[in-house]
Amino acid sequence: MARITASVYTSHVPAIGAALDLGKTTEPYWQPVFTGYDFSKRWLAENRPDVVFLVYNDHATAFSLDLIPTFAIGTAARFEPADEGWGPRPVPPVIGHPELAAHVAHSVIQDDFDLTIVNRMDVDHGLTVPLSLMCGQQDPAKGAWPCPVIPFAVNVVQYPVPSGRRCFMLGQAIRRAVESFDQDLNVQIWGTGGMSHQLQGPRAGLINREWDNRFLDRLIAEPEALSRVPHDEYVREAGSEGIELVMWLIARGAMADIHGGAPPRVVHRFYHVPASNTAVGHLILENTQ
Numbered sequence: 001m002a003r004i005t006a007s008v009y010t011s012h013v014p015a016i017g018a019a020l021d022l023g024k025t026t027e028p029y030w031q032p033v034f035t036g037y038d039f040s041k042r043w044l045a046e047n048r049p050d051v052v053f054l055v056y057n058d059h060a061t062a063f064s065l066d067l068i069p070t071f072a073i074g075t076a077a078r079f080e081p082a083d084e085g086w087g088p089r090p091v092p093p094v095i096g097h098p099e100l101a102a103h104v105a106h107s108v109i110q111d112d113f114d115l116t117i118v119n120r121m122d123v124d125h126g127l128t129v130p131l132s133l134m135c136g137q138q139d140p141a142k143g144a145w146p147c148p149v150i151p152f153a154v155n156v157v158q159y160p161v162p163s164g165r166r167c168f169m170l171g172q173a174i175r176r177a178v179e180s181f182d183q184d185l186n187v188q189i190w191g192t193g194g195m196s197h198q199l200q201g202p203r204a205g206l207i208n209r210e211w212d213n214r215f216l217d218r219l220i221a222e223p224e225a226l227s228r229v230p231h232d233e234y235v236r237e238a239g240s241e242g243i244e245l246v247m248w249l250i251a252r253g254a255m256a257d258i259h260g261g262a263p264p265r266v267v268h269r270f271y272h273v274p275a276s277n278t279a280v281g282h283l284i285l286e287n288t289q
């Protein structure tokens, strides 16, 4: 049986990818950001999963206004880093896990969640920056990240976006799906994006430290109540792009305590401003059973 052993939560700021790719990680502006992930890289090396189920959002890269899937699962064997206007990031391709992805698609769709199945797509900074933060900079010649990754894209760019509640319930369906897969796999689920940021309009540059930290507290201790926060509160309090945080509820819904198990262990928590226009938040939660 496959098991979800831990969940990881992190922001995905594209300038973090550029800082890594251009060798700027020790510069005074960036050094405090990367310090927050020193523990995480060691932890991931010591707790390497067989598969990462990576919940992220595409930024009009693979999808556009022509086609807007609310939830899309990547079932391909391989996903290339996308060209977002400056050429693809110099990172390895993402190797998928088609068998588990196809199983999750089958189970979750039969569990009443509509997923779009994606057999071909490139992956943008929403997916590659969290991988770089957690795995460290990788030599593209190595040919792969440390483990297979199932990309799971959520529409948080074009309204209407899914509610936090639906994301939380989808996470529960993903857990049921993973646990009904007959191979013995250690699976981590990552929720990415956020925290507070607004990239356009009169409130561009908005950061809300208090709201972000309360979100982290509640994600740990009262995720069910947090999932009922309406999308307009995210936009009002955390900025227009703060809505990316609903994706963290998918990962949280897949943890053991939501299914009658023990509360997760908080193994790491980090919060830092500034990083480009975004407040960087990061959590690692381990299931204890």
Ligand code: DHB
Pocket: 012, 013, 014, 015, 059, 193, 194, 197, 199, 241, 275, 276, 277, 278
């Ligand atoms: C920034 C943050 C994002 O989430 C994004 O998708 C693009 C840019 C930023 O902080 O600059």
Ligand code: FE
Pocket: 012, 059, 126, 193, 194, 241, 244
């Ligand atoms: Fe983003």
